[in-house]
Amino acid sequence: MLNETEKWSSLEEIAEHLGVSKDTIRSWIKKDVIPHRRIGKLFKFRISEVDTWVDSGKSAKIK
Structure with a gap:
């Protein structure tokens, strides 16, 4: 069983x-x-967290 970690998405990717x-x-x-994280000057997102946020209304x- 693989334990894959979800990759972080950029601001551009999440907007698209x-x-x-x-x-x-x-x-x-x-x-x-x-939902986002700031890593240095960049904002990063997990698509699963953003989708959950959207689904929550x-x-x-x-x-």
């Missing part, structure tokens, strides 16, 4: 995955609503 602009992702990061409540 969600079908939104990079500026929208940056806005969500500023509001601290989208929390993404629809952003103003």
Whole structure:
């Protein structure tokens, strides 16, 4: 059995995955609503965490 770790996705990859602009992702990061990690100057995401966030309905409540 392999214990594969999910790879980290970039801001560009997560924007494409969600079908939104990079500026929208940056806005969500500023509001601290989208699950992310900061590694140095870069923001990284796990697609599974972002998908769970979307499925929870929390993404629809952003103003």
